[in-house]
Every structure is written in structure tokens, then in C-alpha cells.
Amino acid sequence: MVGRFDFTVIFSNLDILWNGMLITLLLTVVAIVGGILLGTILALMRLSRFKLPAYAAGRFVDAFRATPLILVIFWFYFAVPIVTGRPIGGLYSVLIAFTLFESAYYCEIIRAGIQSIRLPQVHAGLALGLTRWQATRHVVLPQAFRNMVPLLLTQAIVLFQDTSLVYVVGLKDFLTAADLVATRDNRVVEMYLTAAVVYLVICSLGSLWVRRLQRQYAI
Amino acid sequence: MIEIQDVSKWFGDFRVLSNCSTHVAKGEVVVICGPSGSGKSTLIKCINGLESFQEGVITVNGISVGAEGTNLPKLRASIGMVFQNFELFPHMTIAENVCLAQLKVLNRSRAEAEERAAQLLNRVGLSNQAAKHPAQLSGGQQQRVAIARALAMDPIAMLFDEPTSALDPEMINEVLDVMVALAQEGMTMMVVTHEMGFARKVADRVVFMDEGRIEEDARTEEFFGAPRGERAQMFLSKILSH
Numbered sequence: 464m465v466g467r468f469d470f471t472v473i474f475s476n477l478d479i480l481w482n483g484m485l486i487t488l489l490l491t492v493v494a495i496v497g498g499i500l501l502g503t504i505l506a507l508m509r510l511s512r513f514k515l516p517a518y519a520a521g522r523f524v525d526a527f528r529a530t531p532l533i534l535v536i537f538w539f540y541f542a543v544p545i546v547t548g549r550p551i552g553g554l555y556s557v558l559i560a561f562t563l564f565e566s567a568y569y570c571e572i573i574r575a576g577i578q579s580i581r582l583p584q585v586h587a588g589l590a591l592g593l594t595r596w597q598a599t600r601h602v603v604l605p606q607a608f609r610n611m612v613p614l615l616l617t618q619a620i621v622l623f624q625d626t627s628l629v630y631v632v633g634l635k636d637f638l639t640a641a642d643l644v645a646t647r648d649n650r651v652v653e654m655y656l657t658a659a660v661v662y663l664v665i666c667s668l669g670s671l672w673v674r675r676l677q678r679q680y681a682i
Numbered sequence: 683m684i685e686i687q688d689v690s691k692w693f694g695d696f697r698v699l700s701n702c703s704t705h706v707a708k709g710e711v712v713v714i715c716g717p718s719g720s721g722k723s724t725l726i727k728c729i730n731g732l733e734s735f736q737e738g739v740i741t742v743n744g745i746s747v748g749a750e751g752t753n754l755p756k757l758r759a760s761i762g763m764v765f766q767n768f769e770l771f772p773h774m775t776i777a778e779n780v781c782l783a784q785l786k787v788l789n790r791s792r793a794e795a796e797e798r799a800a801q802l803l804n805r806v807g808l809s810n811q812a813a814k815h816p817a818q819l820s821g822g823q824q825q826r827v828a829i830a831r832a833l834a835m836d837p838i839a840m841l842f843d844e845p846t847s848a849l850d851p852e853m854i855n856e857v858l859d860v861m862v863a864l865a866q867e868g869m870t871m872m873v874v875t876h877e878m879g880f881a882r883k884v885a886d887r888v889v890f891m892d893e894g895r896i897e898e899d900a901r902t903e904e905f906f907g908a909p910r911g912e913r914a915q916m917f918l919s920k921i922l923s924h
């Protein structure tokens with residue numbers, strides 16, 4: 464096994480690696496977008512004046528934050544078919560599991576972001592005749608999100624790396640695919656090195672892009 | 683136009699307002715002064731429902747602020763408010779600040795809103811700043827934008843809560859000048875301020891508050907001639923000696 468490295472193993476397995484990358488990216492994007500949307504709703508519920516939504520959102524968030532992701536994935540894979548009466552497949556179950564799991568973490572980030580906006584800003588919006596929701600939508604949330612960008616990004620990177628956990632329900636994300644090729648073709652060093660470089664490049668590009676966005680919207 | 687009758691308010695056990703009564707007639711300018719913590723901000727925020735109160739009645743143009751079915755957003759849209767720390771929206775340009783509520787509350791078209799914004803920014807002397815963000819403006823400029831933002835709603839009255847007390851001394855006058863012009867045009871105004879020069883110049887009445895009570899409510903010349911209460915006299919001599 465030791466001896467010359469052979470990186471052509473990448474090219475001969477390009478399709479399986481590429482398909483893995485698609486799953487990784489799909490899962491990351493869906494869980495970020497869905498997680499932030501749902502997380503925003505949860506955060507608004509938690510901060511609501513009404514007791515019931517605040518309580519419900521609070522328990523939801525606590526439950527997911529107390530459970531390891533791998534358990535959540537298992538749980539949705541086995542439990543959802545029992546509830547719905549028919550199997551929904553590995554991919555859908557992990558999309559749901561990841562989105563719900565991420566929303567619990569995003570909720571807490573977003574809640575802190577909303578709370579960082581001072582009350583007089585809300586008053587200024589209300590005094591102009593905006594409704595509570597309009598003031599939230601046009602005054603509070605844009606400022607809150609701008610303050611939260613670094614934390615949201617960190618969470619997104621953690622999520623991107625966590626997608627490899629889908630192997631437990633038989634899905635092949637990028638890392639699982641690379642691992643598979645590595646052991647099958649006996650090219651462990653090449654494949655793990657490639658995987659590390661790919662992860663590094665994607666995460667760096669993501670950070671760069673967000674930092675540019677941030678500069679664009681900074682004042 | 684603004685009627686405040688026997689209003690009391692508590693924060694928990696702490697009584698911030700005790701049986702406050704006063705009024706502002708159409709076209710009248712009323713200045714409120716008093717020591718820090720006397721409840722001036724709280725009283726003025728009760729007028730447009732930003733603070734609730736437990737006892738008494740406040741009406742604006744006949745509409746009861748504290749009543750159950752009152753459409754508060756609609757009521758607030760008709761009363762302009764200017765804050766001590768400007769409270770411009772930092773993520774929006776100056777023009778967007780002045781347009782936002784015109785678009786969302788009055789449902790004006792964008793063209794209409796932008797034209798009104800340009801007109802008002804011109805009026806407060808800031809026509810060439812429309813594309814900037816608040817952080818790029820001085821405090822005095824920001825406060826003038828805040829006044830333009832409130833005027834864009836074509837309010838029937840304006841509330842000011844210490845509009846110049848966060849400003850460097852050299853910027854106070856540019857804001858006061860705008861307010862004086864507004865008063866002289868007949869705007870109904872309630873102004874919390876310690877600028878006694880402004881009060882003498884344009885106020886019809888001066889209200890003095892202390893520990894949540896309205897201690898004096900007198901015509902301007904009477905108030906400055908001889909405030910009745912001892913506390914008001916002390917307060918007046920203290921701020922006039924500055």
C-alpha cells in the first residue's frame with residue numbers, strides 16, 4: 464500500500480464523489496434555509512407576549528438541543544414511516560431531521576439577535592404607525608440578522624461538516640463516498656487528503672462570501 | 683386636541699405618574715420641563731400609547747388612547763414623535779428612513795413617497811444627504827432627518843422628547859431652528875425640553891413636572907415671570923444659571 468501516491472483515483476471515482484457532494488450541499492442548503500426560516504418563527508414565538516406559543520417553542524428547542532443529532536436522524540428515519548404509514552426514504556427523513564435540528568440552534572441565535580435591538584428602535588417604528596409585525600419585519604429583523612451573521616455562519620459550517628452523519632441511514636454524502644472509495648481502492652491517504660482540501664475550500668469560500676455580503680451591507 | 687385627564691401610572695409598586703392633567707389645543711405649543719426621573723418621557727409616551735397607564739383618560743382628537751378598541755397604529759401615524767437619541771433606522775438610507783412608513787402605513791406610491799421625502803429633507807436643509815446612511819451624519823443632521831421622517835406622515839401633532847439633549851452644543855440651534863419654524867407655522871406641539879430660550883420664544887404654556895406630578899401648568903410669560911411653587915423656582919434658577 465505504501466509507496467507512490469496515485470491521485471487518479473479521484474478521477475476514476477468522480478461520479479460517486481460528485482453524487483456525494485450533491486447530497487452534502489443539498490442537505491446543507493435545505494437545512495440552512497429551512498432552519499433559519501423555522502428558527503425565525505420559533506424565535507418570534509419564544510419572544511411573544513402570549514404564553515402558549517412561547518412555551519411550545521421553548522420546549523421544542525430544549526428537546527432538540529438536548530438530543531444528539533445522530534439520534535434525531537435515526538428517530539426520523541424510523542419514526543416518520545410509523546406515523547405516516549409509509550416509508551419516506553432516507554433522503555427526506557434526513558432533510559426533515561436536519562432542518563428541525565438546525566432550527567432549534569438558529570432559534571437561539573436569532574432570539575439573541577432580536578434581543579440585541581434596543582427598545583427605542585421598536586418605539587420609533589411603532590410611533591410612525593407601523594404595526595408590531597411591520598416594526599419587527601422592517602426595523603428589528605434586518606438589524607438583528609446583520610448582527611448575527613458571524614454566528615449564523617459558524618453554525619452553517621458546523622452543519623456542513625455534520626452532514627456526514629447521514630451514513631447511519633445508508634446515504635452517501637461526500638465524506639462517506641470518499642471513505643468508501645478510500646477503503647475499497649486502498650487509497651486512504653489520497654482520498655482523505657482530497658476530502659480535507661475540498662472541505663477547506665468550500666468552508667473558506669463560504670466565509671469569504673459572507674464577509675463580502677457583510678461589507679456590502681455594513682454602514 | 684390632546685387631552686390628558688387624571689392620568690396615573692405605576693411600574694410595579696413605583697408610581698411614575700400621579701393624577702396628571704393637562705391639554706394641548708390645536709396650534710398650541712406646550713413645553714414640559716422638570717428634573718430627571720420626574721416622568722416627562724413616560725407621560726409623553728402615554729399620549730401615543732407607547733406606554734400604557736392604569737388610571738385616567740388621554741384623548742387625541744377625541745379618540746381615547748387607552749380604550750379597548752382603539753386602532754393604535756392609525757392613531758400613532760397621525761402623531762409625529764421625535765426621540766432624544768434620534769432613533770433613525772441604521773440599516774436604511776436617509777431617504778428610506780423617511781419613506782418607510784409612508785409606504786407601509788399610508789400606502790403611498792414609491793414615487794409619491796420619494797417626492798415627499800425630498801421635499802421635507804430640503805425643508806430641514808438636508809436635500810443632498812438622501813443616499814447616505816444615518817451613521818454618516820452628525821447628530822444634528824440625524825435629528826433633523828428624524829423630524830422630516832415624522833412630518834412625512836402629515837401628523838396633526840408632534841411630540842418631542844428632549845430632542846436636543848443628546849447633541850453637541852454647536853448643533854442644538856440647527857435643530858431648534860427647525861422646531862421654531864414648525865411652531866410658527868401652527869403645528870400643535872408638545873415638547874419635553876430644558877431649552878428655556880425655545881420655551882420663551884414659541885411656547886404658549888409651560889408645564890413643570892416633579893416626582894410624577896404636574897406641579898405647574900402656566901402661560902409662558904407667567905411661568906417665567908414667577909413660578910408659584912418652590913420646586914419650580916429652584917429648578918428654573920438652576921437651569922437658567924447654566
Ligand SMILES: Nc1ncnc2c1ncn2[C@@H]1O[C@H](COP(=O)(O)OP(=O)(O)OP(=O)(O)O)[C@@H](O)[C@H]1O
Nearest residue numbers: 693696698716717718719720721722723724725844
Ligand atoms: N420601564 C420602566 N420600568 C420601571 N421604571 C421605569 C421604567 N421606565 C422609567 N422608569 C422610571 O420612571 C421614572 C420616570 O422616568 P422618565 O423616563 O419618564 O423620566 P424623565 O422625566 O423623562 O427623566 P429624564 O429627564 O431622565 O429623561 C424614573 O424614575 C424611571 O427610573
Ligand SMILES: [Mg+2]
Nearest residue numbers: 722723724844
Ligand atoms: Mg426622559
